[in-house]
Every structure is written in C-alpha cells, then in structure tokens.
Amino acid sequence: MYHYYCLNPISQVGIDAMTEKYVPVSDPKKADALLVRSAGMHEMEFSQELKAIARAGAGVNNIPLERCAEEGIVVFNTPGANANGVKELVIAGMLLASRDIIGGINWVQENEEDGNIAKDTEKAKKAFAGCELEGKKLGVIGLGAIGGLVANAGIHLGMEVFGFDPYVSVDAAWRLSRNIHHAKTVDELYKNCDYITVHVPATANNKGMIDKNAIGLMKKGVVVLNFARDVLVNEEDMIDALESGQVKHYVSDFPTPVIAGVKGAIVIPHLGASTEESEDNCAKMAVRQLMDYLEYGNIKNS
C-alpha cells in the first residue's frame, strides 16, 4: 500500500490511473509520494516517509531539488506532456500581437448597443488593421519539446525560422524541420528576427537573459514572447523597451505586478498548459512514473 498527497488537484485521469494500492492521505507528512503542479515547495518540510515527488508539468523551479537530492527524494517531471498546449498558446500570442483581435472584440461590445456596428465597420477595419505572420522571421531560443514544436509550427505558417540551442538532443534534432536555420549565436537570432520566443528552463545562469543588452540587439518593433519563466526577462528593461517602441509587444504568460497593465504588454495568467489534454497527459505521465518507481524502483523521466 502506498500513500499519496496532492498539493494541487491534478487531472482525475491521473488519479484514475492509480491502482488500488494507492491511497490518498490528508496529511502530507504521512505520504510516500507528493503530486504537485505549480505549488511552491521550497518552504515545505519533508517527512521521513517521503520517497518521491511527481511534478505534473515541465518546470521544476517550485521544488527544492538540492534538498530532495540530500534527503534521497526522487523528483519526476513530465517533459513534453504539455508541449502541444503551450505551443498553441504561443501561436495565439503571436497572432494577438499581430492582429488587434482584443481591440476588435471590445469595439463590437462597446458599439453593439448603439446599433452602429454595420455603419462603422469600415472605420474599425482601418483602426484594427494588423500584419501577417507569413514571411516574417521567427526566432526560437531553446529547441526542446516546446521550442521544437513552436519552430515547426512557424515553418508551417510560412515564417522564416531561426533556432538557437547549444544543447539540442539527437531525438529533438530529428523532430525539427530541416527548414530551420540554426543560428550560431543567440545574438544572430536577436539581430534578425521579428518575433522572438524563449523556451528554456530557468537556471542560475540565464536569469534576466532578455535584458537591455539583448533587447538592444533586436530589430526595432520586435515582438518578444515568454511562455517559459518570468525570471528569464528583465521586466524593468522590458518596460523601457516597450515605452521607447524598441519592443512593440511583450507577450508573457506570467502576470507579475510589474508588467501587467503596461502598454504593449499582453499578459496571460500562466495558461500555456491549461488545456484538458495537457493536464491529462501530465497527470498520466506523473502517476505512471511514480508507480514505476515506488513498485519497481525504476527512474524514468518520460
């Protein structure tokens, strides 16, 4: 019999995948395993019973990895399980930055009461005109599970795609379109692209990597997208760049109080992986890994 505790509710599909050997407990101190989505665990005290933590998601910055290693607690995440959900929202983010969909929707809502919509539509068409993605240059920093899908989607949209990733795996390389131009340096990507999207995990070395120096190398009017982690972008520098027009839009999946509400920022409340499919995939993978480890001692992060 194994006891588990969920710090965040995970998809029922994952819970249903557990055999009768797994019993939920109401006290995390009595658990052999913890299941978590985004809840911060850095302040949490772990009991002697705890053997594993399964994160239903890719990023593990909410988990104290060093302490887990010292205490012999195995940590799993679910790389790739939500990649398609994130990819689709990145494409939506590029479209939101290019076509004033939100302005148009608001305009219709504001004008419908006056009954003037039909008459004024021509004005609206001019006011909310945008630009197309086809033919534009897309830069993808990090060509892992999510970045690879975004890069391939860019190719399908007719964009010229620059990828940068010094550590791309052989498997990932096989999945990538041959039409991606592999930039030799990240600066090459910064200098060339109209849309730049970042898909790397946050580490001690890349905090604030998109700062005034990086932004200064980019084309004026660039669109920057961040669906990876808020700390990768220096938000003060980004605000200056939005104000000066160096960056036209900053699309962020992290609603920090600093950036929310700034003109040109399009901020979403961390919805990249919030789809039924991604949540089910993550929960199933997390539970499968956990059972495989607890019952057979296998450590397989896939």
Ligand code: MLT
């Ligand atoms: C991730 O790292 O995969 C995301 O933060 C997923 C989530 O929203 O939980």
